[in-house]
Amino acid sequence: MLPWLLVLVAGLLGLVVVALLGRQRAITTPLLYGASLLVAAGLLSVAAAGFARGTEASLVLPLGLPWLGAHFRLDGLSFFFLVIVDLGGALASLYGLGYGRHEKAPERVLPFFPAFLAAMNLVVLADDAFTFLFSWEFMSLASWALVIAHHREPDNAKAGFVYIVMASFGTLVLLLAFGLLAGRDGTYDFATIRTATKPTLVAGLVFLLALVGPGSKAGLVPLQVWLPLAHPAAPSHVSALLSGVMTKVAVYGFVRIVFDLLGPPDWWWAVLVLALGGTTSVLGVLYALMEHDIKRLLAYHTVENIGIIFIGLGLALAFQANAMATAAALALTAALFHVLNHSLFKSLLFFGAGSVLVATGERDMEHLGGLIHRMPVTAGAFLVGCAAISALPPLNGFVSEWLTFQAILLSPILPQWGLKFVVPAVGAALALSAALAAACFVKAYGVSFLGRPRSSAAANAHEADPFSLAAMLTLAALCALAGIFPATVIDQIAGVTEGLLHARLPLQAGNDFLSIAPIAASRSSYSGLLLVIFIAGAMALTAFVIHRFGSRLMRRSDPWDCGYPDASPLTQYSASSFAQPIRRVYGTLVFRAREIVEMPPPGDGRPARLTVELHDLVWDSLYVPIAHAVSAIAGRLNHFQFLTIRRYLGLVFSVLVALLLGLAIWG
C-alpha cells in the first residue's frame, strides 16, 4: 500500500510539471484541479482503507542522503493525518474547480498547489529526519509561494516576508531538535531514534525545540504572528488548506516527536503545553473578535483551535507522565478528534469566505450584509460551519470539546501541584474561549449574512458555482455526521492511541442510542443522535400543534424597530459595534484598548469622531525589540561589507585559527 501512496504523491509532483508547461492555456486550471482532485481522492481512499484495517508498512528508497536513503513508514498516526491531509486536499481541489476560474494570475497558483499537497503527504509519510525536514521545508516553501500569489495587493508582501522568516526559524529549530535526537552517532532514521535512550536533559531540550518548531507552524502564542497575515493572503481554497490542513501537519510533527520519538514525558512538559494551549485559545479568539476582515477572523480562530488541540495534547502528556494510560488515551483522542473537526469546519468556513469574496469582491464584513437572501446555499453551509466551530451540539465541534472537558475532570488525581493549579485554569480558559467563539461567530454570521446589505456589491451578490457549493455541502454534511456518529470516529482514533500510548478507550460502537461514554455510562455520556431526534421531533411537534390549533397565517410588513425603522442600512450594528461590549470587558487588559472621542464644541461644523486604539502586545513586546536588535547588529556589522581582499583573507584566517583552537581545547 505504501508504494501506491508514493506513486500517487509522485503523480501530484507530475502535476507541477503539467501546470508549468500549460501555464499559458485556459484549460490548465480545470484540468489541474480535476487531476489533483482525482489523485487526492485516490490517496484518501488508500489511506482510509489502510486506516480502517490498521496495517503498518515501511519502505526505504535510495533517495536523499546516500548513506541513509529515504525511509517511509505508515502507522496509525500517519494514516490518521493522511486522511486529514487528503480529505482537505481533495475538497480544496473540488472547490478550486469553480473558484480557480476567477483567479487573475493562475500561473502563480497552479504549479504550487499540487506541490503543496505532495509535500504535506510526504511529511506525514517520512520516517527519517532528513526526509522529514526536506518535506517540511518543501511544504513551507510551496505554501509561501501560494501566500505571495497575489503579491501586489497591499499587506501581502509583508505577510510573505513574516511567513518566510518564521518558517525558516521553525525549520532551523526542528533541525536542532533532530540533531539532538540523532546524538553523536548521527542516526537519523526514526526507528533507531525511537529505541535510543535519551538523557533527561536532552529529552527536555528536544521537547522545547519540538514545541517551538512545529508550534510556530501551528500558530501557538507567541509564535502565531505570521498566521493571521499569511493565511488570508492566499487564494481562499489555499487558505483552507493552510488553516485546515497545514496546521494539522504541524500538530502531527509535534505528536510524532514528543509522543512517539521521545518516549515517556516529564510532568513539567505538560504544564508548559497546557499553559501555552490555554493562552493561545483565549488570545486567538479575542484577536478574532476585534477583526472585521472575514478571512483574518477565520485565521485567528485557527490560532484558537490550535490552542484547544494543544490543551488536549498537554493533558495527554500529564496523564502519560503519571502512567495513567486510559486517561491519556482519552485526552489524546479528544485532541485528535478536534484535529479532524477543525480541518472540516475551518475548510468549510474558508470556502464560504471565498465564495463571498467572489460574489462581492469584499473581505471586509462592514461592507457585507443580507447575503442569506442572495446566496442561500452558501449561507446554509456557512451557518453549519459557524455552529460547529462554536461547539454547539449536535455538531462535531462540541464532541471534541466535551471529550476535553471529560479529560480535565479526570485530572484531580494527578499528584503534581503544578498540574493541580494549571489544569483548572486551563479548563476555565477552554470554557471561556468556547463562549467567546460563539460570540465571534454570531458577529461574523450576523454581520455578513444577515441584516440588510451595507454596499451595492453585497446587494447584488450571486450564488457560488456548483463545484464550490458541492465542496461546502460535503464538508457541512461531514461536520454533522462526525457530530451525530462520534462513536465511529472515536473507535477509529483508538487505533492511533493504541500505537502511541498502548492504551485505548473502550469500544463505543455497542453503546445504547449510539451514545459515547469514554469512561462509563454512569459517569458521563452523550448521544448526538438522540439530541437530533429529540430536537427535530420537538420542532415538528410544536409546528404541527401551533399550525393545527393556533394560527398559520403570516403577513409581511415593514420592520417594527420600536416604531422608528432606520432609513439607512448603515445604522445597523456593524462588526465593530457588535464587538464593542466585549472590547470594553476584555480589550482594556489584553489590547490596551482605548476609545478617543473627539466632540467638537457646539457651533463647530466638524463631525464628531470616535477612534479606537488597539495594541498587539505580543508583536510590540516580543517581535519589535527583536527586529530592532537585528537591525542594530546589522548596522554594526555593516562595515565588514567594505573591507579589502587582504582584510577578508585575514579575517578568514583568524576565524579558522579560533575554530581549530576551540576544537583542540574541547575535542
Add this chain to the structure above:
Amino acid sequence: MGLITSSFIEGAQILLVLALAPLLTGFVRKIKARLMRRRGPPLLQPYRDLVRLMRKDTVVAHNASWLFRAAPYLIFACTWLASALVPSFAADLPFSPAADLIALTALLGSARFFLALAGMDVGTSFGGIGASREVMIASLAEPAMIMIVFTIALFAGSTQLGTIATLFATSPVGLRVSLGLALVALVIVAIAENGRIPVDNPATHLELTMVHEAMVLEYSGRHLALIEFSTSLQLLLYLSLIAAIFVPWGVAITGATPAAYAFGGLVYVAKIAIGGALLGAFESAIAKMRVFRVPVFLGTALMLGLLGTLLLFLSASL
C-alpha cells in the same frame, strides 16, 4: 424498573415542565406585584397570553429570512429538551444518556446562538444591541456555568444528571466549601441567563439597557409565543437544577414506589414555588445595574466557580 414505567416517568417529566413553566412565570409576577402592593395579573395570565399570541397572525418584516422564522422553533425545542433533562421529581430518567450537564449547558448555548442571530436578521439597530449585549453576557456566564459544572462533577464523580441527583438525594453530603461557592455562582449565573433584575429587566420595553427584549423586538404572534415560552422554560430549568443539586430532599430515586413518585412531585412543586418567591422578593429589593457593571457581577461567578473547582483539585474533602 420496567420500560413502561420509565417511559411513563420520562413522558410525565417532559409534560410537567411544559405545564409548570408559564405558571412559574405568573407566580413570580404575582409575588412581585404583591410586594409592590399591586394586585397583579392572575396566576394563569401567562397561559392566556400564550394562547392569544398563538392564535394571532404573525407579522414578519419584509427582509426577514428563513432563519428568522425557523429560529423560534429551534430555540423552543432546545430549551424544552434541556429542561426535560433536569431531574425534577425523579432522579434517574431513561433518556439521560443523551446529554450530561455539559451538553445541557451547550444546548442552552445553541438556543442563545440562534436567538442572537435572529435578533440580527432583520437588520435593525435594536436587534443588534440586544444580540451584542447578550453574547457579551454569555461570554462570561457560560464559562462560569462550566466551572460550576466542574465543581459539581468533581464532587459527584460524574457529569451525568441522573447520577448526580441520585448521589445528592441518597448520601449525606454535609456542608462543603466548594459546593457553597458553586451555589452562589449558580444563582448569579441563573439570574444573568434568565435576564432577571439586576442584569436585565424582563418587564421593560424601550429602554436602552434592555438585552433580551431588544433581540425579540421584531417577533410577533406564534413566534413570540414560542420565545416567551422558552424564557419561562429556562427559568424553570435553572430553579429545578438548583433544587436537584442543592435541595435534593424528596426526590424519588430509581425503583421507588408510585407513592414516592407522587410525593416527589409535590415536594418538587413546593421547592419551585419557594424558589420563585425568593426570586420575586430579590428582584423587588434590588435595582437594575448598568450594563457594564454586569461583567463584574458575572466575573464574580466565574471566579467563584473556578475557586470551587480549584479547591476540589487540591483536596476532595473541601
